[in-house]
Amino acid sequence: MMETTLRTLYGPVAEDLILVEDLLESVKRVDLAPLRRMLEHALEARGKRLRPALVLLAGTFGNYDLNRLVPLGAAIELLHTASLVHDDVVDGATSRRGRPTANSLFDNALTVLLGDYMFANAAEMVTRTGSLHVTRLFALTLMKMTSGELDQDAAAFDVGKDIQHYLWRIGGKTASLFANATEGGAELAGCEPSWVEALRSYGFDLGMAFQIVDDVLDFTGDEETLGKPVGSDLREGNLTLPTLLYLERAPRDNPVTKFVRARRNREALLAEAIAAIRATDAIERARDMAREYAARARASLRVLPATPARESLEAITEYVLERRS
Amino acid sequence: MMETTLRTLYGPVAEDLILVEDLLESVKRVDLAPLRRMLEHALEARGKRLRPALVLLAGTFGNYDLNRLVPLGAAIELLHTASLVHDDVVDGATSRRGRPTANSLFDNALTVLLGDYMFANAAEMVTRTGSLHVTRLFALTLMKMTSGELDQDAAAFDVGKDIQHYLWRIGGKTASLFANATEGGAELAGCEPSWVEALRSYGFDLGMAFQIVDDVLDFTGDEETLGKPVGSDLREGNLTLPTLLYLERAPRDNPVTKFVRARRNREALLAEAIAAIRATDAIERARDMAREYAARARASLRVLPATPARESLEAITEYVLERRS
Numbered sequence: 001m002m003e004t005t006l007r008t009l010y011g012p013v014a015e016d017l018i019l020v021e022d023l024l025e026s027v028k029r030v031d032l033a034p035l036r037r038m039l040e041h042a043l044e045a046r047g048k049r050l051r052p053a054l055v056l057l058a059g060t061f062g063n064y065d066l067n068r069l070v071p072l073g074a075a076i077e078l079l080h081t082a083s084l085v086h087d088d089v090v091d092g093a094t095s096r097r098g099r100p101t102a103n104s105l106f107d108n109a110l111t112v113l114l115g116d117y118m119f120a121n122a123a124e125m126v127t128r129t130g131s132l133h134v135t136r137l138f139a140l141t142l143m144k145m146t147s148g149e150l151d152q153d154a155a156a157f158d159v160g161k162d163i164q165h166y167l168w169r170i171g172g173k174t175a176s177l178f179a180n181a182t183e184g185g186a187e188l189a190g191c192e193p194s195w196v197e198a199l200r201s202y203g204f205d206l207g208m209a210f211q212i213v214d215d216v217l218d219f220t221g222d223e224e225t226l227g228k229p230v231g232s233d234l235r236e237g238n239l240t241l242p243t244l245l246y247l248e249r250a251p252r253d254n255p256v257t258k259f260v261r262a263r264r265n266r267e268a269l270l271a272e273a274i275a276a277i278r279a280t281d282a283i284e285r286a287r288d289m290a291r292e293y294a295a296r297a298r299a300s301l302r303v304l305p306a307t308p309a310r311e312s313l314e315a316i317t318e319y320v321l322e323r324r325s
Numbered sequence: 326m327m328e329t330t331l332r333t334l335y336g337p338v339a340e341d342l343i344l345v346e347d348l349l350e351s352v353k354r355v356d357l358a359p360l361r362r363m364l365e366h367a368l369e370a371r372g373k374r375l376r377p378a379l380v381l382l383a384g385t386f387g388n389y390d391l392n393r394l395v396p397l398g399a400a401i402e403l404l405h406t407a408s409l410v411h412d413d414v415v416d417g418a419t420s421r422r423g424r425p426t427a428n429s430l431f432d433n434a435l436t437v438l439l440g441d442y443m444f445a446n447a448a449e450m451v452t453r454t455g456s457l458h459v460t461r462l463f464a465l466t467l468m469k470m471t472s473g474e475l476d477q478d479a480a481a482f483d484v485g486k487d488i489q490h491y492l493w494r495i496g497g498k499t500a501s502l503f504a505n506a507t508e509g510g511a512e513l514a515g516c517e518p519s520w521v522e523a524l525r526s527y528g529f530d531l532g533m534a535f536q537i538v539d540d541v542l543d544f545t546g547d548e549e550t551l552g553k554p555v556g557s558d559l560r561e562g563n564l565t566l567p568t569l570l571y572l573e574r575a576p577r578d579n580p581v582t583k584f585v586r587a588r589r590n591r592e593a594l595l596a597e598a599i600a601a602i603r604a605t606d607a608i609e610r611a612r613d614m615a616r617e618y619a620a621r622a623r624a625s626l627r628v629l630p631a632t633p634a635r636e637s638l639e640a641i642t643e644y645v646l647e648r649r650s
Contacts, residue, residue: 032472034479086441090434109415112437113475116411116444120467123448127461135460136452142445147357150438154359 006048009319011312013056016066020052023074027121038114042085042102050316051076054181054206058199060309062189071128072184075138078125080177082118083145085111090153091236097227097325134184141180148172156237157260163244167208174214175207182206198303202313205297210320212290215240217324219274219283225325231274234259235266241289246282287321294321331373334644336637338381341391345377348399352446363439367410367427375641376401379506379531383524385634387514396453397509400463403450405502407443408470410436415478416561422552422650459509466505473497481562482585488569492533499539500532507531523628527638530622535645537615540565542649544599544608550650556599559584560591566614571607612646619646 007014028039052073059069087093088101089111095101103111119142126138148169155161155169182203186196218233219242233240237260239247247256255276259269277283294317304310332339353364377398384394412418413426414436420426428436444467451463473494480486480494507528511521543558544567558565559581564572568581575581580601584594602608619642629635 030472032476032479035472035475083441086437090437108433109478110475112411112415112440113471113478115437115441116408117468117471117475119441119444120464120471124461124464124468127457127464130457132452132455132457132460135457136449139445139449139452143442143449146438146442146445147355147360150360150435150442151357153434153438 005319006053009312009315010053010057011315012060012308013053013312016056016070017049017052017073019066019070020049020056020073020077021046023070023125024077027074027078027118034110035114035117038102038106038110039118041105042081042114042118045097045099047077047080049073049077051080051177051181054178054203054313054316055185057309057312058182058185058191058203059189060307061186061195061199061304062191064189068129068131068188069185071125072134072188073181075122075125075129076177076181076184078118078122079138079142079145082115082122083149085118086115087149089115090149093228095228098224099227129184129188131188134187137180137184137187141176144172144176145174148174148176152238155239157239158237159239159247159257159260161239161244163241163248166239166241166244170208170211170215171204174211175204178207178210179204194303198300202297202300205293205300206317206320209290209293209297209317212241212286212293213320213323216242216283216286216290219277221324227325231270234273235270241286242277242282245285246277246280249280249282250276290321294318330644331378334637334640335378335382336640337385337633338378338637341381341395342374342377342398344391344395345374345381345398345402346371348395348450349402352399352403352443359435360439360442363427363431363435364443366430367406367439367443370422370424372402372405374402376405376502376506379503379528379638379641380510382634382637383507383510383516383528384514385632386511386520386524386629387516389514393454393456393513394510396450397459397463397513398506400447400450400454401502401506401509403443403447404463404467404470407440407447408474410443411440412474414440415474418553420553423549424552454509454513456513459512462505462509462512466501469497469501470499473499473501477563480564482564483562484564484572484582484585486564486569488566488573491564491566491569495533495536495540496529499536500529503532503535504529519628523625527622527625530618530625531642531645534615534618534622534642537566537611537618538645538648541567541608541611541615544602546649552650556595559598560595566611567602567607570610571602571605574605574607575601615646619643 024043028036028043030036055073055076056069085102088096089103089108093101094104102114126135151169179200183196183200186199221230223229234243243256255272259273262269297317298314301310301313349368353361353368355361380398380401381394410427413421414428414433418426419429427439451460476494504525508521508525511524548554559568572581580598584598587594622642623639626635626638
């Protein structure tokens, strides 16, 4: 059920991820038919299950209790999926990874409620960990994620925001959930505070690298692999790291600011803006920043014993940098 | 800060509700400016604070610990407000209680995220009760509320649904949160199981009466007091108790089914449908059902000692029946 690369990557916890899968499967079993149909659609596309893998890997550094770790893994994956469901409503996206989005199939109103239900179910699931502390962490994470998303939407097309602002935003919308996965896993396993902190820090920096790579792929990927058109972020006014790095060195009047201000001829100007960004070293400098975050993530692991799980966590930092979709 | 009627109604806990108010006030204090503006708008209209009052009143039957009860009261009010924010997006409502809705001021995308943030903050707040059990109850309640809302949307204009179905739906969308308020308050106060169950049952039946009265007011109220046009439910295809009671005895071809099937001339047909429902005893029979639920709620209180708090809870069942807005 999992491709070989991921099975190797997730090493010691790969087999146990089937338990997360089973728990996610159980989410679909509801009586209300329209809700069931929507949940089946939303949960059909199996992602890489990277976040649940991080929960379990972190959990190996203490008391590896699957009765507590599996609910957290499933809750985090469900929260992630719910946030994508709402993001697609917010962005008016019609496809994600080559599949029609929930909002394109079921209308916005029902899709908002579907996301709400999934958030609630994720919250219910995290309480099954038996830890009020981890449940609280989870709620705080959702506050950060939503703040980041909200900022992205509110600051759309604003060329006045700088890289610090961008890093704050992706810290909220993406890295906070990665950090929750590793911190929560370590916490549930009863790791000592310095290990919990090392794993939290690893998760956060990994999440930063992950999102930067995502934002780079929006410029360098192809539509087929990405499952969405190239340049989607810039089209929606989401000025990500490559754009911001480009703007730092670009003259006042450049293809990007022209596109941002344009009311007509937007597609042609967008293509020019993308070409301009690609023609500089902005993409490479963005990749460098992703590499730095990945290196920081690896460095955080040094306090932990050299186990197969630590090797997996190290390998994941490479995988995140090299991924193409 | 609270009108005299409510102050009298909430009796022994009226003064303590200011602590709930303070906690809700603290929710607005966020750095992110667009989020702060939206939270200020969403939390500006102070409701009757009926649900927090129920939490505190239930809490008086055990160890009345405001450090635990106040966070639950604030969390439930915040959850309620968040659900209204999303409902208004889902219904495309432009005003609520005479004020512009968040979605009419800030666009749908930002409003979806505002609601998500408020849900997350409510979940965070409920963890401050220190009770994993109550936190779990809270998550389960949100699942029921969303299922009820989702069903309402999915079953819009469906004249094939019966009264049982309607009762299930309002049990989820409304009564479950009232039940959560009283059960949670009793649970936090450490009441014995039979008292917790009595208070849960009271809350649920009170919530049922509350929603039925709400649905009746949509037919009998006036636009100014309601803050929305009369017949809003039927216009949106939400077939509530008066409509369903009317349909039970109406001929096959009647003004309501005509309106439901209509594609043109809808406002005129809606007016005819409302007039037809008003002309029968459907409204009065719906009120009778609300009275029955209120009586059941009062009956549940009999196992509790006769305290001023119990008198308040009894008086609230009358207040809910008599309210005009």
